[in-house]
Amino acid sequence: MFAAYAARIDRDQPLNGLVLGDRPAPQARPGWVTVNVKAASLNHHDLWSLRGVGLGEESLPMILGCDAAGIDQDGNEVVLHSVIGQSGHGVGPDEPRSILTERYQGTFAEQVTVPAWNVLRKPAELSFEEAACLPTAWLTAYRMLFTNAGVRPGDSVLVQGAGGGVATAAIALGKAAGLRVYATSRDEAKRKRAVELGAVEAFEPGARLPQRVDAVIETVGAATWSHSVKSLRPGGTLVISGATSGDRPTHAELTRIFFLELKVVGSTMGSKDELEDLLAFCATTGLRPVIDEVLPLDRAREGFEKLAAGDLFGKIVLKP
Numbered sequence: 001m002f003a004a005y006a007a008r009i010d011r012d013q014p015l016n017g018l019v020l021g022d023r024p025a026p027q028a029r030p031g032w033v034t035v036n037v038k039a040a041s042l043n044h045h046d047l048w049s050l051r052g053v054g055l056g057e058e059s060l061p062m063i064l065g066c067d068a069a070g071i072d073q074d075g076n077e078v079v080l081h082s083v084i085g086q087s088g089h090g091v092g093p094d095e096p097r098s099i100l101t102e103r104y105q106g107t108f109a110e111q112v113t114v115p116a117w118n119v120l121r122k123p124a125e126l127s128f129e130e131a132a133c134l135p136t137a138w139l140t141a142y143r144m145l146f147t148n149a150g151v152r153p154g155d156s157v158l159v160q161g162a163g164g165g166v167a168t169a170a171i172a173l174g175k176a177a178g179l180r181v182y183a184t185s186r187d188e189a190k191r192k193r194a195v196e197l198g199a200v201e202a203f204e205p206g207a208r209l210p211q212r213v214d215a216v217i218e219t220v221g222a223a224t225w226s227h228s229v230k231s232l233r234p235g236g237t238l239v240i241s242g243a244t245s246g247d248r249p250t251h252a253e254l255t256r257i258f259f260l261e262l263k264v265v266g267s268t269m270g271s272k273d274e275l276e277d278l279l280a281f282c283a284t285t286g287l288r289p290v291i292d293e294v295l296p297l298d299r300a301r302e303g304f305e306k307l308a309a310g311d312l313f314g315k316i317v318l319k320p
Contacts, residue, residue: 139278161219
């Protein structure tokens with residue numbers, strides 16, 4: 001079957017390891033389900049995999065891709081939960097959890113196999129392309145906002161780095177949930193898009209906000225860390241799920257953190273229950289993922305290049 005896969009690791013030029021070509025179809029195994037992929041979406045996790053983060057040379061070649069929606073072997077329209085082994089279903093009892101492509105072949109292919117526990121029904125209201133955007137970036141944003149930041153309607157939130165998948169999802173989810181959302185971006189066009197998506201205002205990175213916020217959604221890392229901490233009200237919460245600009249800020253702002261009793265919370269992906277809630281939330285409210293571009297799988301390299309350059313707003317979807 002045709003697939004986009006990592007054939008080698010290159011930490012400096014990750015796309016050098018990306019190959020488009022034939023790979024063996026998945027083999028049946030007890031307790032697992034094979035899904036015909038109708039749509040899959042790109043995440044920064046795929047770029048990190050090509051750099052060898054979470055993926056070792058011994059596991060190559062590895063089909064990339066965490067997210068997918070498709071049709072299972074019984075003809076059901078389904079969405080995949082990307083975290084394997086979260087509850088022990090389908091894997092060894094002592095195996096730690098992992099994300100697809102770290103231990104098991106991913107979704108950028110005509111077929112993928114996952115534990116039956118990881119397969120959820122796709123709501124009829126969502127297209128395959130829309131549903132394929134939810135299991136990683138949108139689920140991460142959902143957990144950051146509603147589980148780890150604990151915000152409620154009427155609260156205020158700053159989303160750093162508008163344009164990326166998680167940040168875009170956080171703006172849209174926050175607006176739909178009745179939050180007052182502020183956003184930042186270096187790019188004027190992306191700031192405009194953020195406002196169109198639901199942000200009250202969008203600013204250049206580091207700009208002073210009209211008010212201190214209840215929570216900050218941080219995926220940029222070192223470049224925005226100090227601004228994120230300074231933007232919080234006393235007792236506020238900073239939730240971080242990524243560090244695309246690096247993980248070593250020049251100033252950790254420790255004094256401000258302890259003096260104002262700020263909370264810093266790490267966040268990774270989300271649970272199957274949260275994904276079910278997110279699917280229902282989108283189906284009932286009419287909220288839909290922002291899709292930057294849909295590409296055929298044989299043009300996956302274009303999508304990877306666009307993601308690596310940050311030249312996107314929303315998600316890139318691949319279709320076998």
